[in-house]
Every structure is written in C-alpha cells, then in structure tokens.
Amino acid sequence: MDFEARYDVVVVGGGIAGVAAALQAARSGKKTALLEKTVLLGGLATTGLIFIYLPLCDGNGRQVTFGICEELIRLSIEYGPGDIPDNWRNGENLEEVKRLRCVFSPAAFMLALDEVLEKAGVDIWLDTLVCGVEKDAGNNLTGIVVENKSGRGCVHGRRFIDASGDCEVARRAGASCLADDNFLSIWALQYQENAASLSPGVGMHVGGCTASGQPLAKPELLVRCGLDASSLNISSGISGRKVTDFILNGRKLLREHYRMAYENGAGNRKNLYALKLPAMAQFRKIYCIEGAYVLQTGQNQQRFEDSIGMVGDWRKAGPVWEIPYRTLYPKNGPGGLLAAGRCSAAAGDAWEITRVIPTAAMTGQAAGLAAAMSLDAGVDPAALDVEALRNELRALGFKLHLPEAGLAYS
Ligand SMILES: Cc1cc2nc3c(=O)[nH]c(=O)nc-3n(C[C@H](O)[C@H](O)[C@H](O)COP(=O)(O)OP(=O)(O)OC[C@H]3O[C@@H](n4cnc5c(N)ncnc54)[C@H](O)[C@@H]3O)c2cc1C
CATH class of the missing domain: 3.50.50.60 (FAD/NAD(P)-binding domain)
Structure with missing residues (x-):
C-alpha cells in the first residue's frame, strides 16, 4: 500500500x-x-x-x-x-x-x-x-x-x-x-436443526458439506429478525455512544429471543443457537x-x-x-x-x-x-x-x- x-x-x-x-x-x-x-x-x-x-x-x-x-x-x-x-x-x-x-x-x-x-x-x-x-x-x-x-x-x-x-x-x-431515524432490529445467522425455513420472506436455507465432501445431515443456517419499533433519535445526530447502544441492544433482543425459545420448548441450546452476528451496525439510514x-x-x-x-x-x-x-x-x-x-x-x-x-x-x-x-x-x-x-x-x-x-x- x-x-x-x-x-x-x-x-x-x-x-x-x-x-x-x-x-x-x-x-x-x-x-x-x-x-x-x-x-x-x-x-x-x-x-x-x-x-x-x-x-x-x-x-x-x-x-x-x-x-x-x-x-x-x-x-x-x-x-x-x-x-x-x-x-x-x-x-x-x-x-x-x-x-x-x-x-x-x-x-x-x-x-x-x-x-x-x-x-x-x-x-x-x-x-x-x-x-x-x-x-x-x-x-x-x-x-x-x-x-x-x-x-x-x-x-x-x-x-x-x-x-x-x-x-x-x-x-x-x-x-x-x-x-433520519431507525428502529432497533437485528439479523443474525442461526443454527436451527430440522428447520425447513424461517418465516416467509425471511428464511434462508443453506446446504453444506463436511470437509470430506459428504452432505451435512440436517443443519441449516437461518436468519432471525427481532424488531423493536422504538425511535433511537439517530436523526438528531450519530455518535459513538449511539452506535454502541444500538448494537448492544440488538444483541439483547436476540438473547431474549433464545431465552424465550428455550423456555417455551421451541428449541434448546444444542439445536437452536446464534451462529454468526453481524459485524457492522445494521442501521437502515x-x-x-x-x-x-x-x-x-x-x-x-x-x-x-x-x-x-x-x-x-x-x-x-x-x-x-x-x-x-x-x-x-x-x-x-x-x-x-x-x-x-x-x-x-x-x-x-x-x-x-x-x-x-x-x-x-x-x-x-x-x-x-x-x-x-x-x-x-x-x-x-x-x-x-x-x-x-x-x-x-x-x-x-x-x-x-x-x-x-x-x-x-x-
Ligand atoms: C436490518 C436491515 C435489513 C435490510 N434488508 C435488506 C434486504 O433484504 N435487501 C436489500 O436489498 N437491502 C436490505 N437492506 C439495505 C441494504 O442492505 C443496505 O442499505 C445496502 O446494502 C447499502 O449499501 P451501501 O453500499 O450504500 O452501504 P453499506 O453497505 O453501508 O457500505 C458502506 C461500506 O463503507 C464502509 N465504511 C464505512 N465507514 C468507513 C470508513 N470510515 N472507512 C472505511 N470504510 C468505511 C463500511 O464498512 C461498508 O463496507 C437492509 C438493511 C438493514 C439494516
């Protein structure tokens, strides 16, 4: 360079x-x-x-x-x-x-x-x-x-x-x-065993294979979206603090999603979990x-x-x-x-x-x-x-x- x-x-x-x-x-x-x-x-x-x-x-x-x-x-x-x-x-x-x-x-x-x-x-x-x-x-x-x-x-x-x-x-x-302003949301890659897709329009099914080329038995990568309609006041100006809060609060939504899923039996920590988090702030505007x-x-x-x-x-x-x-x-x-x-x-x-x-x-x-x-x-x-x-x-x-x-x- x-x-x-x-x-x-x-x-x-x-x-x-x-x-x-x-x-x-x-x-x-x-x-x-x-x-x-x-x-x-x-x-x-x-x-x-x-x-x-x-x-x-x-x-x-x-x-x-x-x-x-x-x-x-x-x-x-x-x-x-x-x-x-x-x-x-x-x-x-x-x-x-x-x-x-x-x-x-x-x-x-x-x-x-x-x-x-x-x-x-x-x-x-x-x-x-x-x-x-x-x-x-x-x-x-x-x-x-x-x-x-x-x-x-x-x-x-x-x-x-x-x-x-x-x-x-x-x-x-x-x-x-x-x-302009944003609402709080987070999209993450999720492992969900035996899932066909998530909700219509949001689900993604990615097949995979092992290092030796054998197809993976069942795992699928899915994306999960949580939403909170509250205003973040970004329109009054962005700051390092607001970016950090946006990201941490998004991850809090995701933790709540998994806690609820485990409590209501939709999955457990071995068959339903976050696989990858976004590496940049998901602000829309x-x-x-x-x-x-x-x-x-x-x-x-x-x-x-x-x-x-x-x-x-x-x-x-x-x-x-x-x-x-x-x-x-x-x-x-x-x-x-x-x-x-x-x-x-x-x-x-x-x-x-x-x-x-x-x-x-x-x-x-x-x-x-x-x-x-x-x-x-x-x-x-x-x-x-x-x-x-x-x-x-x-x-x-x-x-x-x-x-x-x-x-x-x-
Ligand atoms: C939650 C969410 C869901 C969305 N869903 C969809 C969807 O389903 N389909 C769709 O088409 N769009 C969707 N969008 C919108 C879309 O993905 C993006 O807005 C679009 O990709 C923006 O492209 P861009 O190149 O303008 O900006 P960005 O993708 O933001 O690219 C900007 C680049 O600049 C880099 N950069 C920033 N600052 C600096 C710096 N100081 N120095 C060096 N590099 C820097 C960043 O790292 C980044 O790579 C969604 C957005 C969000 C937040």
Missing part, C-alpha cells in the same frame, strides 16, 4: 455501492482505489448479514434496473445457493409477477466480489479506516486521510465517491447532510448528502430529465422511480465529490427506495461513470454534461425513463 500513489478515482466504502462505483471507474480506464475499513467487501449486504437481493423489476414482469446491478445479482449466487426465478435467467421480460430478486449466502457473495474487482484492476485497500479528508483552497477534495497497518497517510485522487453508507467523507469535508436535488416521498412514476436509471419499489408491485443525477452530488460542494448508495440524496419514503441493494448498485455504477467522464471532460461532476452521461449509461444497457421499460407516468 503506497501513500505516494496518485489515483484518478478514490471510492470510500466497499459496500455494494462502492463495489459498483469502483468497478465502473476502473472499467472506464481510470486508476481506482477502493477503501474499506473491514476486511470484507459487500458492506451491509454481506458483512451486515443481509441476504436478500431485492428486485430489479417493477413486480409486474418489467425489468427496470440494469448494468452492474444485474451483474452483481448473478455474482451473488455464483459460489453459493439461491436462484433467480427461471423466467428472468435469459433476460426475458415475461408477464410474470415472480420478482427478479434472489436470496444469497453473504459469504459466497463476498468471494465473488473480491474476484470481479481484482479482474477489473481495482486497487483494494482493506482494513483501512477513513478518518479525514484533505482539500485545496478552492474547497475541492484532494485526498482521503486513512489509517491502517502501514500507519496514517493520505490517499490522493482527483475524484472521490462517498459510498460509506453514512456520508463519512461528505461530513468530514463539510458538505450539508440529511439524517443514518446520513445522506443534501444533494443538488433531494428525491422526495411520492415521486415514483415521475419523469426526471436527468434520470440516470430506474428502480422498483421492493415493498409492492407497481411503483417505479427514476433517479435524478443531481441526487449524486452535494448542493454546495465540496468539488470533486459524488455520493452513491445510502449516501445519495433522498428523504422520507424515497430513502426507503434508495437505501437498498439494487439502488446502491445502480447509483454506484452511475457515480463511477460520472467520476470518469468528469475527469475526461476536465469539469467538476456537478458541471458534467448530463446528456453525455446518460448516453453512456444507455450504451451500458441502462433504461432511463419509464416508457423505455413499457411503463407510463402517473
């Missing part, structure tokens, strides 16, 4: 948004670094033990999200179980309500993510904590301050993508950010940038002239959102910065749409391409020719407006 290296594009956060951004920037010919504080790629989707790749379709048989988002859904099951409904396998757009989504093993997905990034030539920095930024006198980002086993140093670049999930870069660079535009509640089925792609509503069939390019860069700088995934600008119910895996992949790819194109054009991402960006996205297989997917505006 070389603090003297100069990158074209520096991506902060190796979650799904950061992976997609780094992949696209590297494929666009840019020297790209991906900085990740853990030793695993995939972020919440993998390290956080989320295991459902939400739909790339509208729920009525129309695929609306394309590109790296589709590549990643296939990679999520390359080294593990899980299936994409048959009718979608060949890119067919049948009148079928079974959604284009899949359940994957987080560990299997991580193995595939390493491979695809290495193939693309992305310089991956694992175990590297971002803890500051450097800017020039004109309020343009010039570097990301990190700490890892090599010590403390600065990773210099010309364009930066904040895919940290909570605007680590944008906030440290002084950009205005928006916050913390901070996103205050973008040049902030996507709002109810703006589905609405045309945006600067749309860089579409996403469906994972909760119900029908609603489809066009995502404006302006949600990917901050309203008042700093220069050189783009945001992707959970960090892109959205409020209220719209954030429910932008915070999930397909949108993270889609906005990540768009941000990676915008970073590369803004370098070629010698302009800040905020001044990029959006039509040129949209043309490139179309060339990469994106559909940008509802009618292109056979859908109508409201």
Whole structure:
C-alpha cells in the first residue's frame, strides 16, 4: 500500500455501492482505489448479514434496473445457493409477477466480489479506516486521510465517491447532510436443526458439506429478525455512544429471543443457537448528502430529465422511480465529490427506495461513470454534461425513463 500513489478515482466504502462505483471507474480506464475499513467487501449486504437481493423489476414482469446491478445479482449466487426465478435467467421480460430478486449466502457473495474487482484492476485497500479528508483552497477534495497497518497517510485522487453508507467523507469535508431515524432490529445467522425455513420472506436455507465432501445431515443456517419499533433519535445526530447502544441492544433482543425459545420448548441450546452476528451496525439510514436535488416521498412514476436509471419499489408491485443525477452530488460542494448508495440524496419514503441493494448498485455504477467522464471532460461532476452521461449509461444497457421499460407516468 503506497501513500505516494496518485489515483484518478478514490471510492470510500466497499459496500455494494462502492463495489459498483469502483468497478465502473476502473472499467472506464481510470486508476481506482477502493477503501474499506473491514476486511470484507459487500458492506451491509454481506458483512451486515443481509441476504436478500431485492428486485430489479417493477413486480409486474418489467425489468427496470440494469448494468452492474444485474451483474452483481448473478455474482451473488455464483459460489453459493439461491436462484433467480427461471423466467428472468435469459433476460426475458415475461408477464410474470415472480420478482427478479434472489436470496444469497453473504459469504459466497463476498468471494465473488473480491474476484470481479481484482479482474477489473481495482486497487483494494482493506482494513483501512477513513478518518479525514484533505482539500485545496478552492474547497475541492484532494485526498482521503486513512489509517491502517502501514500507519496514517493520505490517499490522493482527483475524484472521490462517498459510498460509506453514512456520508463519512461528505461530513468530514463539510458538505450539508440529511439524517433520519431507525428502529432497533437485528439479523443474525442461526443454527436451527430440522428447520425447513424461517418465516416467509425471511428464511434462508443453506446446504453444506463436511470437509470430506459428504452432505451435512440436517443443519441449516437461518436468519432471525427481532424488531423493536422504538425511535433511537439517530436523526438528531450519530455518535459513538449511539452506535454502541444500538448494537448492544440488538444483541439483547436476540438473547431474549433464545431465552424465550428455550423456555417455551421451541428449541434448546444444542439445536437452536446464534451462529454468526453481524459485524457492522445494521442501521437502515443514518446520513445522506443534501444533494443538488433531494428525491422526495411520492415521486415514483415521475419523469426526471436527468434520470440516470430506474428502480422498483421492493415493498409492492407497481411503483417505479427514476433517479435524478443531481441526487449524486452535494448542493454546495465540496468539488470533486459524488455520493452513491445510502449516501445519495433522498428523504422520507424515497430513502426507503434508495437505501437498498439494487439502488446502491445502480447509483454506484452511475457515480463511477460520472467520476470518469468528469475527469475526461476536465469539469467538476456537478458541471458534467448530463446528456453525455446518460448516453453512456444507455450504451451500458441502462433504461432511463419509464416508457423505455413499457411503463407510463402517473
Ligand atoms: C436490518 C436491515 C435489513 C435490510 N434488508 C435488506 C434486504 O433484504 N435487501 C436489500 O436489498 N437491502 C436490505 N437492506 C439495505 C441494504 O442492505 C443496505 O442499505 C445496502 O446494502 C447499502 O449499501 P451501501 O453500499 O450504500 O452501504 P453499506 O453497505 O453501508 O457500505 C458502506 C461500506 O463503507 C464502509 N465504511 C464505512 N465507514 C468507513 C470508513 N470510515 N472507512 C472505511 N470504510 C468505511 C463500511 O464498512 C461498508 O463496507 C437492509 C438493511 C438493514 C439494516
């Protein structure tokens, strides 16, 4: 790891948004670094033990999200179980309500993510904590301050993508950010003997084998979700204390779940127990940038002239959102910065749409391409020719407006 290296594009956060951004920037010919504080790629989707790749379709048989988002859904099951409904396998757009989504093993997905990034030539920095930024006198980002086993140093670049999930870069660079609240929940991998699945939509069945290749007799890995609707006041600001409390209280929920299960005879400590806990805080939303535009509640089925792609509503069939390019860069700088995934600008119910895996992949790819194109054009991402960006996205297989997917505006 070389603090003297100069990158074209520096991506902060190796979650799904950061992976997609780094992949696209590297494929666009840019020297790209991906900085990740853990030793695993995939972020919440993998390290956080989320295991459902939400739909790339509208729920009525129309695929609306394309590109790296589709590549990643296939990679999520390359080294593990899980299936994409048959009718979608060949890119067919049948009148079928079974959604284009899949359940994957987080560990299997991580193995595939390493491979695809290495193939693309992305310089991956694992175990590297971002803890500051450097800017020039004109309020343009010039570097990301990190700490890892090599010590403390600065990773210099010309364009930066904040895919940290909570605007680590944008906030440290002084950009205005928006916050939202969470409810307490925990998803964990659980051993449950003889279980077929958990509850509908939440269960995951992962087969396994012994070291000698014999199938395991019965064990299954299942994911358990506990919920507590209480507000955590994250919207008033995040802190080290709140993160710690969130995690400890989540684990308390899990302990209560097992204590109750043992008491009521649903299982015992040998056939029902926690196998793996999430290694990152499972906040749904913390901070996103205050973008040049902030996507709002109810703006589905609405045309945006600067749309860089579409996403469906994972909760119900029908609603489809066009995502404006302006949600990917901050309203008042700093220069050189783009945001992707959970960090892109959205409020209220719209954030429910932008915070999930397909949108993270889609906005990540768009941000990676915008970073590369803004370098070629010698302009800040905020001044990029959006039509040129949209043309490139179309060339990469994106559909940008509802009618292109056979859908109508409201
Ligand atoms: C309980 C729960 C259930 C969910 N269920 C689903 C679901 O079923 N399906 C679905 O599609 N989505 C689901 N989501 C949402 C989804 O998984 C995530 O929001 C999405 O994966 C976010 O991707 P991201 O890349 O934007 O951010 P993240 O996954 O948060 O990635 C950010 C990355 O940045 C790294 N990072 C952060 N700070 C630093 C730093 N200072 N230095 C270096 N690296 C840093 C992190 O380690 C992480 O790897 C769920 C979320 C939660 C909390």
